[in-house]
Every structure is written in structure tokens, then in C-alpha cells.
Amino acid sequence: MEPVTAFFAIILGGVLVGICVHFIPASATGAMSAATGIATGPSMLSAGAGMAGLLSASYSIDSGLSVVLASGATASALMVALTILSGNIANAFGTGVPPASGQTASGQSITGKSTKDAISGWDQKPYISPGTDGHGMPVQTNFSGLIGAFIGGTGGALVLFAVYTLLVPILRQDAAFTISGFIAGGVFLINCVLPAYTLVGKTEGMFDQKIRKTPKTLVSCFIVSSVIAMIIYIAAVVIQ
Template identity: 40%
Template sequence: MTGIDATSVMYIIEIIIGGLLVAIGVHFVPVGGAPAAMAQATGVGTGTVQLAAGSGLTGLLAAGLMMKMTDDLLLIVASGAVGAMIMIDATMVVGNWVYIYGVGAPPASAKVNYDPITKLPQPPYMAPGTVGQGIPTVCYVSGTIGGLLGGAGGSLIYFALLSINGNPGLSGIFAIGIFLVNAVLASWNIQGTIEGFHDTKFKRWPRVLQAALLASAIIGVMAVMITGGA
């Protein structure tokens, strides 16, 4: 067990910032849940935690790889962010292939009349009785931003943990734990589904800040007091 000094306070702050980034990042990811799996809602057809964990863990791997080469925080966080962005983008592209070529549904958002990025009208393409389908451009861009924030947050947590205990295995599984707690809190905040930054539910993000702040702070204090052991 190690005590708490100025350096560990800095690591705790890094863990908290990482946790907040993860919690906010989740709000950007177009999560459609079960209805989207049947192409009856916009977004990727799975739950928030699965999407966040998938992209976040890829980010952790990318960050871990970069940590072998350098100990520059910026490069490591950037590597983690890019890793997560690639993963979430690949998921969305393949999801769109399935929706477009498999199901035969054009991507359309139910939350806006015109896509804020392409300015294309959405309602004509929406199948009756559904709340949109597929991953339209605005959701895709939003999801990429979500991957950036989540990956950056995850790798920041991992960097802080590894600097404390020097044990990649322990840091990795701890980072996953912190990542999941924040992702679940965020997914509860959006109540399961969201289209992205253009969704009205997105305005709820300040609520998750308090929750993620407290949760990350407690975990951060615990995490810095654990040594690598063995």
C-alpha cells in the first residue's frame, strides 16, 4: 500500500478526467438498442455498454501498444483515441452495410427533419411506424466524436494506473472496471438509446457529470493506494 502525496493526487485527477471523458463520450455514440437491431430505430443495434466497452477496450489496446514505445502522455492518449475511433467507425460502417444492403432500409434520423451535416431531408426516408433506421451521417460523425472522447478517457485512466503500479495486467483490468462503471452511469442517464449530439436526450449530459465525478473520484483514491504487488 502506498500513501497519498502530490503525485498521487495528480493521478487521481487524471483518473477523474478520464472517467468524465468516458461518461460524456457515451452520449455521442448512436446507441439504438434492441429496436435498432430490428432496423426500427436509428443507431447501432446493441446496448451502450457493449458499444462503449468494444471501442474503449480497443482504445486501451492501442494506448498500451503506444506505451511500449513512449511515455509521452499526449501520444498515448491520442493513440487510444484513434484506436477507439477506428473501432466504433468500423462497427458503424458494417452496421450500415447490414441495414442498407441486408435489411434494405435507408439510414434516416427520427430526431431531426434535416441532417445537420448533409442538410438532406430525413422524414421521406423513414419507414412508417419506426423511429428511424441505420446510421445517418450526423450519427456517424457523432459516434466518431464519442469514440474519440471514450478512447482518450480510457487511455488516460490506463496511463495514470500504469504510472502508479507498473503492472499492465492490474492496470488494464482496473481501467476496464472504471470504464464500465462510468459507461453504465452514462447509459442510465440516456436511458438506453440516443442518436448523438443532435438528440434532445443529449442535453442531459450535465447530470451524468456529478455521478461520474463522484464515482471516478472514489475509484481513483482506491486505485492509487494499490501497489503492483508480487
């Protein structure tokens, strides 16, 4: 990867990481089975999925860009899928509540006034307990979470590979690999936190009304990722 290409790849990867958070269904109140989503913040869950993706991508760093991206995306999606499955099992057999979308049940999702799951077609309204905003992760939020994880895992792996190609000509391979991992992890964490100021709490993923706020996240992540990419480019190419 050429230095200039790597520069823009870092920016693109950071933006993809920020966008992925909007697709991850998560909520702190989900820990009490009182809201749709995984029982943690969207940013924290996205960061965890990103770390899983980076770890997987690092094992294939010498296999080419396509393999690195595929490894990162697959590992992130697997992490989110297992987390959603575990959460649904705990909700169903631990607290006795079925997966149901709060926004869809109240006719406030991005799909309109329909109370049916956008993927399965199952009616959500009968399963909402009084005083709650949903339970667990129904099919549509599960689907959204997988898409978000693929996007985030791809973005993180792209940053890892881009930084590595910038550093490997000037450092020992093991040193370049280690530093690239730290930088990619930092870029992922920064761009995962920024969407929290846009989402402000829980989100049900791509079917949540908050998905309309994605452009704000795109702009903020673009600015931050550009600054980071510029610093890395200057340190690895210009000064060298």
C-alpha cells in the same frame, strides 16, 4: 506523471468515458432496423470501443502520455467507424432501408424543427418507414459517434497511463502493466454503465434531446471515479 496528477487524471478519464456514451448513436431496436443507431445499447458499444482503445494504448505505454492518448482515441474511433459502416451496409443491402434520423425527420432533434441532416443537409423525412423511429446511422449520427469514440478512447487511455505511473514504482513493470489494464477496463465499464440510467434506452448522439442530460452523467461519473481514484491512490502511494 506525479501521484497527485495521476489521481486527478483517473477522475478526468472516468468522467470523459461517461460523457462519451451520450455521443454514441445506439439502440437495441436498431437490430430490427426500427430506430436510428447501431444495433446494441449505447453503454455496450461505448465499452467495446473503450476496450479497443485500451488495447491500442497499451502497446504505446512507454512512449509518453500524448502517444498513449492518441493511440486510445484513434483505435476507439476506428472501431466505431467500422461498426457504423458495417451496420449501414447490413441495413441498406440486407433489409433495404436507408440511414435516416428518426428525431430529425420528426423535427425533434437538438437542432430544432428542421428535417435535414445537420452535417450533409439531406432531408431525412422521406426515408422514414411508417411505424419506425429511423434506420441505421445517417451522417450526423456517424459524426457524433466518432466524436464520442475519441472522447471515450482518450479517457480510457488517460486512466490506463495514470494507474500505470502510480503502480510502476512499486511493482515489476509487467505486473504494473497487467493490473493497470484490469483497473482501466473496470473504470471504463463502470462509467459506461452509469449513463444508461440517464439515457434510458436509445440515443441518436449529440443531436438527440437526451444530450441535455449529460451534466447528470458528469456528476455521477465524477463521484464514482473519485472513489476509485482515492482507493488506487491510497493503495499505491499512502500505504506504500
